Amino acid sequence: MTQSQLPGTERISEAHRDLDTLPTADIVTALLEDQARGAQAALEAAAALTRAAEEIAARLARGGRLLYAGAGTSGRLAQLDAAELPPTFSWPTERAVALLAGGREAMWEAREGAEDDAEQGAADLLALDPGPNDALLAIAASGTTPYALGALHAAKQVGTLAVGIANNPGTPLLAGADIAILLNTGPEVISGSTRLKAGTAQKIALNTLSSSVMVRLGKVYGNLMVDLKATNAKLRARAVRLVQAATGHGESESAAALEACGWQVSAATVMLLRGVSAEEARARLEASGGHVRAALE
Known part of the structure; x- marks a missing residue:
């Protein structure tokens, strides 16, 4: 089989025949x-x-x-x-x-x-x-x-x-x-x-x-990943920043809302933006199929 008959991924790159002779930088x-x-x-x-x-x-x-x-x-x-x-x-x-x-x-x-x-x-x-x-x-x-x-x-x-x-x-x-x-x-x-x-x-x-x-599927609000699992210190800190970005509230308020919502970013976001309880926020999310934007509306 000739090179032209081979699938593209199996062909030999003619541009790199001397690869092993090149300086490392090249x-x-x-x-x-x-890769580009x-x-x-x-x-x-x-x-x-x-x-x-x-x-x-x-x-x-x-x-x-x-x-x-x-x-x-x-x-x-x-x-x-x-x-x-x-x-x-x-x-x-x-x-x-x-x-x-x-x-x-x-x-x-x-x-x-x-x-x-x-x-x-x-x-x-x-x-x-x-x-x-x-x-x-x-x-x-x-x-x-x-x-x-x-x-x-x-x-x-x-x-x-x-x-x-x-x-x-x-x-x-x-x-x-x-x-x-x-x-x-x-x-x-x-x-x-x-x-x-x-x-x-x-x-x-x-x-x-x-x-x-x-x-x-509503796993993102704006460009914020509001359904991440905050399972360690790094992710809990990220969750706080996400709620801050989504709601404009401060760090302490955002952290308190997350605590109330079991560290569910989407629920804490709805809770703060609509001024409702954690239970009401979760109910809104459930009714909207998990879409934060729909839950807010």
Whole structure:
């Protein structure tokens, strides 16, 4: 197979054939400049990311889950995205589930052969009993990884929204998805090492997608993350600053409101802005589906 016939992520970068002969500063510069191209690839996928965010938010608003499936770097990035939603947005852990080829142990120790098992990808997804209110993000730089494809096909069979994220155009993962997100990053500085800009583009896309969904679900007021979990001293201090920023009240008043509301930023915000009790603030939030702006109105 010629270079032109290979997927973009597998081609050899002609611009970096002499990489090992360069001074360290030039190696660093080459890698950094290429990473910027990963960010550009994610930006070029804005329309597809927008559609996915809207479709996913609609399903999650009906009680669904955000599911992920991937192998290797893609799967580890999926695990990271899922793990960050609970502390950042108080999103229930059971409603952000990432499947990694080879199991959780593959997060720390590479199990490259596990990615070749499409049946296991399907079985792992179906074990979660997915339905039409759930959404799956199937991620693979190559766009051909059997594990991710197996999960994608299983999702479609049960009516789960199937979103495919890949770094090569015209691949089975994108062709088979309900929504295809192409992150066209091309050859890597270190040929074939998709943990580089392909992974960077995936991380940006996942951050953007899940954060956009959380904004649509009311987990943000203005640009303040009013549903974070204040589980340590640093986060409690952040919670106080967030309430101050949201309400214009001082530090002591904000801290007292948070204490009354069990350190729930959204409730403390409603409590102070509407001059109601903690109980009334929580009731307003419950009635509004957790949206601070709606609770205030």
